[in-house]
Amino acid sequence: MKLVRYGDTGAERPGLIDPEGVLRDLSDHVTDINASVLGDAALARLRALDPSALPAVNGSPRLGPVVGDIGKFLCIGLNYSDHAAETGAAIPEHPILFFKANSAIVGANDDVVMPRGSTHTDWEVELGVVIGTAAKYVSEDEALNHVAGYCIVNDVSERHFQTQLTGQWTKGKSCDTFGPTGPYLVTRDEIADPQALDMSLDVNGKRMQTGNTATMIFTVAQIISHLSQLMTLHPGDVITTGTPPGVGMGMKPEPVYLKPGDVMELEISGLGKQRQTVRQDA
Template sequence: MKLVRHGPAGTERPGLVDAQGRIRDLSAHVDDIAGKTLSDEGLARIAALDPASLPLVDEGTRIGPCVGQVGKFVCIGLNYSDHAAESGLDVPPEPIVFMKATSAICGPDDGIELPRGSVATDWEVELAVVIGRHAKYVSEADALSHVAGYCVANDVSERDFQTKRAGQWTKGKSADTFGPLGPWLVTRDEVGDPQALDLWLDLNGKRMQTGSTATMIFGVAKVISYLSQMMSLHPGDVISTGTPPGVGMGIKPAPVYLKPGDRLALGIEGLGTQTQLVRAAD
């Protein structure tokens, strides 16, 4: 299934995408695409519904982030060896973990706001994993059974805030609009192997990133198992799993960063696409 959240920011309603690509409203059946709805049992109840019996949502309705009430937004850094190389950093011996503020989460097409003082805001197309049931000390073999589904993420990053200011990467990753998620949450049964998905990103119509999750250093199952040794993962938690090469900071001879008026388009095979207009902070 493809699950969505639609409507104005902050008051999104749950929905699903029918076989014709139309959004159907789920409000009569679930409160949100969050919490217990993301369990295997919750998803099975939605799957048992006849989409034709659900109200159609008006075309042109805003699409919000595909999961609500996110408790944790966990990210994995340098998880593609070629991205580590373009960043001038060694391949990590174990996953690099940082957090992104949940207030950064926005809809897939809401646009990106450059924070005040930004001179180095960058793009990163990533596969995001949404947890469906509590995971603590899980094995790698059992890890994927804890996944509700997958979606597209753009791990937008202010590189100067991230690397030239004292402290952790989080401060360069957490500005408002720096976490577009969606358009859809695609359930794990429909995705199949998360290590066989193509990713891409265009800047102003020019292809900048092309990659495959097959080249991750630490695959999705490894990442979930690893994180669960250090923290409990709860339904609705989001894990962004790293980006392939082609980010702005890696461009030679001089990096390229986002400026007002730029347009991004990005997507992952089977998970849909995002489009973002870059704007200056108010």
Template sequence: MKLLRYGETGTEKPGLLDQDGRIRDLSGEVADITGATLDEATLARLRALDPADLPLVEGNPRLGPCVGNIGKFLCIGLNYSDHAAETGSEIPEYPILFLKANSAICGPNDTVSLPRESRHADWEVELGVVIGKAGKYLSEAEALDHVAGYCIVNDVSERRFQSKLNGQWTKGKSCDTFGPVGPWLVTRDEIADPQKLGLTSDVNGRRMQDGNTGNMIFSVARIISHLSELMTLHPGDLIATGTPSGVGMAQKPSRVFLRAGDEMVMRIEGLGEQRQSVAQDG
């Protein structure tokens, strides 16, 4: 099942993507797609619906973040061995955790707007994991049972802000629009193995990243288990699980960074595609 949210920013409605790729309105079934509606009982009820009985949404509406009112936006750094190598970083002993401000969250096809002083903005395609059931001190064996579904995240990053502004990574990760999420939340039952997904990013039509989640240093289950040892994970929390090699700051012979007018396209096998144009604040 592919769940989504559509409409103008702040007034999105819940929807479902049918087998023909058309949006069906879920407003008569749930108020929104949030942590409050990602429990097993609600998902089972929605899964039992015949999409043909739901109102068809006409036209091509804007897609919002596929989950509303996201709780914690948790991000894992340096989680692919090839990405660690390209940045000259050591393989971490434990998952590296940073948080991205929720105000960075935007729709999958919304414009990414660079801050006024940004000259080193970068792209990162990542597998997003949305928690559906609260948990603490979870074993790896039970971790995936707490997942509602998966989505694409573009962890847009301003590298100078990240490393040179006398702070932690959060400064370079949390600018407005630096967290496109979606296009839809694919429920857990449709993804047989989250460690067997191809993921790519293209910038201006050029393939920059081409990886597979099987190359993660820490699996999704390991990440969830580790985080749950530190804090309770709640329904609606979003975990971005790291990016493969091919980011702009590691390009050779010269680093490549985003500029106004660029276009990014992020794809993950089974999870769809998101596409952003780049602008710069005046």
């Protein structure tokens, strides 16, 4: 299934995309796409519905963040060997973990707003993983059983804030609008192998990032297992799993950063597309 949340910010309604690409309303069956409907049993009930019997939604409404009331927004850094190389960083021995503030989360096609003083705002296409059932001390073999589904995340980053303001990466990762997610939550039964997904990101029509999740240093299963040894992963938690090469800070001979008016377009096979316009905060 492709589950969505559609409508104005803060008033999103639950829906799904049927096999013909039509947006259908789920409000008669669930109040939201949130932790309460991400477990296997709840998803099975939604899967059993006849999509053609659900009300079609007219027009092209805004698509909001794929999960309502996201719990933790966990991020893995430097998880592609070629991306680590372009930034001059060593290959990590364990998954590098940082957090994005939940207030950074927006819809897949919402504007990305450069904060005041930003000169180094950068892009990162990433595979997002949404937890469906609680995971604590899980093995790699059972880790993917705790996944509700997958989505695209743009881990937008202000590199000066991230590296020069003293402290953790969170400062440069958590600006408002720096976490577009979606457009869909694609349930795990539709993704045969999360380590075989093509990824791309364009800026103003120019291809910047091309990659595949096969080149992750730590797989989705390894990441979930590792994190579950440290903390309980709860339904509705989102993990974004790192980016392939081609970020602005790695460009040669000089880094390239976003400016107002730029347009980012992201795609991951099977997970849809994102499109964001960049603007400057007032």
